Amino acid sequence: MTTTPQLTRTGLALRGVTLSxxxxxxxxxxxxxxxxxxxxxxxxxxxxxxxxxxxxLLAVAATLQRPDRGEVVIDGQEVGALGERARxxxxxxxxxxxxxxxxxxxSLTAVEQLLVLESVRGGRPAAARPRAQELLASVxxxxxxxxRRPHQLSGGERQRVNIARALFGRPxxxxxxxxxxxxxxxxxxxxxxxLAEVTRTxxxxxxxxxxxxxxxxxxxxxxxxxxxxxx
Amino acid sequence: MFVALRDIRFxxxxxxxxxxxxxxxxxxxxxxxxxxxxxxxxxxxxxxxLPADRIVFGAPAGAAPTVSFxxxxxxxxxxxxxxxxxxxxxxxxxxxxxxxxxxxxxxxPVSVLGSPAELLPPLRRGSAPQxxxxxxxxxxxxxxxxxxxxxxxxxxxxxxxxxxxxERSFSHAPTVWTTVATWERISGQSRPTALALSxxxxxxxxxxxxxxxxxxxxxxxxxxxxxxxxxxxxxxLIQGFxxxxxxxxxxxxxxxxxxxRRPDIAVLKAVGASSGYLVRDALxxxxxxxLGGALLGGAAGGAGGLLASAAxxxxxxxxxxxxxxxxxxxxxxxxxxxAVRRITSVDPLAALGAxx
Numbered sequence: 069m070t071t072t073p074q075l076t077r078t079g080l081a082l083r084g085v086t087l088s089x090x091x092x093x094x095x096x097x098x099x100x101x102x103x104x105x106x107x108x109x110x111x112x113x114x115x116x117x118x119x120x121x122x123x124x125l126l127a128v129a130a131t132l133q134r135p136d137r138g139e140v141v142i143d144g145q146e147v148g149a150l151g152e153r154a155r156x157x158x159x160x161x162x163x164x165x166x167x168x169x170x171x172x173x174x175s176l177t178a179v180e181q182l183l184v185l186e187s188v189r190g191g192r193p194a195a196a197r198p199r200a201q202e203l204l205a206s207v208x209x210x211x212x213x214x215x216r217r218p219h220q221l222s223g224g225e226r227q228r229v230n231i232a233r234a235l236f237g238r239p240x241x242x243x244x245x246x247x248x249x250x251x252x253x254x255x256x257x258x259x260x261x262x263l264a265e266v267t268r269t270x271x272x273x274x275x276x277x278x279x280x281x282x283x284x285x286x287x288x289x290x291x292x293x294x295x296x297x298x299x
Numbered sequence: 300m301f302v303a304l305r306d307i308r309f310x311x312x313x314x315x316x317x318x319x320x321x322x323x324x325x326x327x328x329x330x331x332x333x334x335x336x337x338x339x340x341x342x343x344x345x346x347x348x349l350p351a352d353r354i355v356f357g358a359p360a361g362a363a364p365t366v367s368f369x370x371x372x373x374x375x376x377x378x379x380x381x382x383x384x385x386x387x388x389x390x391x392x393x394x395x396x397x398x399x400x401x402x403x404x405x406x407x408p409v410s411v412l413g414s415p416a417e418l419l420p421p422l423r424r425g426s427a428p429q430x431x432x433x434x435x436x437x438x439x440x441x442x443x444x445x446x447x448x449x450x451x452x453x454x455x456x457x458x459x460x461x462x463x464x465x466e467r468s469f470s471h472a473p474t475v476w477t478t479v480a481t482w483e484r485i486s487g488q489s490r491p492t493a494l495a496l497s498x499x500x501x502x503x504x505x506x507x508x509x510x511x512x513x514x515x516x517x518x519x520x521x522x523x524x525x526x527x528x529x530x531x532x533x534x535x536l537i538q539g540f541x542x543x544x545x546x547x548x549x550x551x552x553x554x555x556x557x558x559x560r561r562p563d564i565a566v567l568k569a570v571g572a573s574s575g576y577l578v579r580d581a582l583x584x585x586x587x588x589x590l591g592g593a594l595l596g597g598a599a600g601g602a603g604g605l606l607a608s609a610a611x612x613x614x615x616x617x618x619x620x621x622x623x624x625x626x627x628x629x630x631x632x633x634x635x636x637x638a639v640r641r642i643t644s645v646d647p648l649a650a651l652g653a654x655x
Contacts, residue, residue, distance in 0.1 A: 123651060132569060132648045153573065160571025171566045171650055173302065175309030180301075187301035188572040217309075233570070245651055 077240040078144045079273030080129060081105045085138035087124050087296075098124035099135065100296040106273040108240060111264050113276045113284050116293035122277040123245065125293070129275060130165055130243050131155040143240050160189060164234030164272065166244040166263070170226035172218040178204055178229045179214045182236045189237070203232045207262060224255040231262060235270055242267065244276035248283060260286055302567075303584035306560075317552050318592040321631065324545045325596025326603065328538060328623040333604040335534040336614030338471075342530065343521045345410065345469040349418055351391070351495035353503070354520035355381055356513045364513040366523040368395045372490045377510050381494055386501040391415050392491035394482035397472055400435075401452035402443045409439070410469035411453065413482020418495055420476075425462030433458045434476040436466035453477070454485040470524055471612075493520075538623075542630050550634030553585055557641050561649070568647035577642045585635035589628045597624035 087099040098121045106112045114122050127133040128140055131147050140147045142162050147155060159165075172181050182200035183193035204214050207228040218226055227247060234242055244263060248256030260276075264286040267274040276287065284290050292299035307314045340347075346354070346368075357373035358364040364371070373392070382390035394413030399406055412418075416427035419434060425447040428434050433453060435445055440463045445451065449460045453475065467474040479491055496514070500506050503514045515523075522528045557564075564577055601620045604613045 127648055127651055130569070130651070132651065156568070156571055156573050159569065163571075165569055165650075167566070167569075167650060171562070173563050173566070175302070175305045180305065184301055184567070185570060188567065188570070188576055193301060237571070 077108045077271065078141075079105065079107045079110070080241045080275065081139070081141040082125070082129060083139040083141070085125075085128055085135045085140065087121075087128055087133065087135045097296050099128065101138070102296070102298055103138075104275075104291065104298060106241075106275055108273050109268060109271045110289065111267040111274045111276070111287045112289045112291060113278055113287040114291050114293055115278055115281060115284070118279065120293040121296040122279075122293055124296070126243055126245050126275070126277050129241070130163060131159055160185075161237060162240050164237060164239035164242045166227075166230050166234045166242065166247050168246040168249055170218065170223075170230040170250075172226055172229055172233075174218055177215050177217055178209060178221065178225075181229050181233050185233065185236050200232075200236065203235055204229065207232045207266075223250050224258065227251065227255075227259050228262065231259070231266065235266060235272075238270075239272060242270075242272040242274040244274060244278075246278055247276065248278065248280055253282065256280065256283055300580060300583040300587070302563075303580045303587065306584060307587065313556075314588055317549075318588050318595075320548055320552075321545070321589055321592025321627065322596040322599065324541060324548070325593045325624060325627045326600040328541050328545075328627060329597055329600025329620055330604060330607075331534060331538055331541065332619040332623045333600070333608075333613045333615055334611065335531065335538070336616070336619045337608070337612030338534065339521075339527075339531060340614055341468050341471045341612040342527045343469070343524055345412060345467040345474045346517065346520055346524065348420055348465075348467055349393075349495055349517060351418070351497060351517050353496040353499050353514050354393075354517055354523075355390070355494035355496060356515070356520075356523060357493070358511065364507070364511055366513055366515055366520060367525075368492055368523045369525050371493050371523070372488070373492070373494050373512070374490055377512060378491075378494055380510055381496060381500065381506065381512075384500040384502075384506055386498050388497040389417070391418055391495045391497075392479050393418065393493045393495050394479055394486060394488060395469065395492040396482065396486035396488065397470065398454035398485060399452075400439075400443070400475060402445065402449075405443055407439075407443070408472045409453075410472040410474045411482055411485060412469070412474050412476050413479040413486075413491065414476065414495070415479070419462075420465045420467050423463045423465065425460070428461040428477050428481075430478050430481050431456075431458055432461035432477065433481070434462035434464045435460055436468075436473050436475070437463055438466040439473045439475070456481070456485050470526070542626060545627055546630040546634035548634075549585070549589065549631040550638045553581070553635045553638035554641070557581065557639055561645050564642055564645040565647050565649040568645060569650035574643045578639055581639035581642060582632065582635060585632060585639070586628070589631040589635075593624045593627045593631070596627070597621070 082104045085099050085102045088095040088097045128135050179200050186193045186196035247259050260283045356371040378390050396411050400409040597620050604615045607613050
């Protein structure tokens with residue numbers, strides 16, 4: 069298994085990150101010299117209208133997309149020079165991603181959604197079961213619900229599994245993509261409360277991309293994006 | 300196999316269908332293998348079982364020698380030359396013909412092999428036939444209620460059963476064995492058909508040129524049995540097509556399955572699964588389906604073959620069951636490998652956003 073070097077938890081830093089896409093014969097700039105630092109235990113929300121570059125920022129921070137220029141630093145490790153394997157290992161060991169849709173695997177129960185990560189890491193899923201059950205309980209999923217498959221859970225419960233899965237690898241950076249887009253306001257507020265709580269208890273540098281300004285009361289910092297730039 | 304086994308459990312209908320297809324194709328292939336083996340034995344076990352290293356074919360005067368028991372004839376001079384050739388320990392004459400065996404209440408076509416006692420198959424009872432006597436195979440003896448000492452008609456002659464041998468057959472007719480002199484009388488031939496050599500001539504090509512003969516290893520002499528090559532070739536062609544169909548079906552299933560799984564694969568990659576992990580998992584899934592289906596098909600084919608062997612020539616053994624089962628698994632895995640390599644091209648970026 070490829071592992072990243074032993075790093076201290078220093079959070080996430082984007083420095084002068086620029087990203088552009090081909091757009092016909094020209095290029096469309098999605099991120100324009102974006103710089104952002106998020107410390108461990110800090111919950112930062114990135115808001116902005118559709119097309120402002122929020123998702124691109126998340127994709128670059130998640131090492132899923134290479135920027136044209138600039139640096140992405142995770143726990144002191146600059147990821148630009150890393151190859152695909154090392155980036156995959158970094159995602160496995162340092163990053164937690166909470167997807168917009170819950171993106172759970174239909175064939176796995178709630179607890180298995182977490183255990184699959186232990187299998188991916190080369191560990192023994194059976195040995196990790198107590199921790200997976202504990203994590204699910206900590207996000208409000210107890211008992212029989214842990215043995216249910218995604219279609220047997222409500223939208224809010226699926227999102228809780230999504231969060232528990234993101235936390236399973238003890239990440240130092242938690243990236244959250246529009247977590248409330250499929251939920252009503254009340255359930256959305258509960259999920260954001262939960263994210264604030266796990267940021268504090270797990271000490272993650274949390275970046276949440278959202279367009280819902282009504283849910284920002286629990287975050288530590290709000291940054292605005294417009295046309296690929298941070299306001 | 301963490302995801303692989305859970306996917307099978309979750310989508311059991313689809314995987315059961317695929318497993319059933321593998322089972323049915325494997326059953327068919329095992330049947331075909333057993334039938335091919337059985338027909339091969341029925342056509343050639345007499346020649347294949349000869350205790351000889353080389354078979355020498357001659358030809359009627361003026362004709363070119365070919366590997367053919369139907370055309371071949373050899374002279375006493377040729378036999379003497381081969382017997383004296385360096386590297387040859389013995390050169391036995393071999394007469395081959397087809398005629399009719401008649402008992403008190405039945406008649407059946409048989410192949411008659413005229414040969415010295417050295418070429419006889421192992422004897423179960425009795426002793427090697429002398430002139431005016433014959434040896435019959437155990438199955439033939441059982442079918443026609445023959446025992447040592449019984450009188451039978453062989454073509455125009457009446458002979459006494461001197462021995463019961465292991466069963467052999469030639470050109471799908473059970474073989475009876477007699478002396479070369481008796482064979483010549485029954486077949487109306489004045490010369491034996493071929494020579495069976497112990498050892499191999501040091502200069503086989505030179506001898507063949509000089510004697511106008513063709514010398515081949517015993518295994519290659521099977522092609523000289525009428526219809527043998529065409530029969531075996533046809534059956535092997537069908538086997539080949541079945542293997543190709545099997546690999547294509549398995550490949551097509553896993554191609555569709557992999558395409559359906561692309562969103563899951565993108566998520567797993569996004570959370571840190573390597574392409575290697577995902578490909579290994581997918582191949583393990585294919586192996587599980589193939590192993591289950593092929594073993595079940597092998598068992599069904601073998602059991603069905605055992606039942607069918609009472610009515611048709613069918614051979615059940617490691618070569619006719621284990622080989623096709625192993626081939627089905629390996630070819631299916633090859634088809635699956637071509638399909639699941641698509642996993643490597645799935646972009647984990649697809650897991651972000653609302654595209655799912």
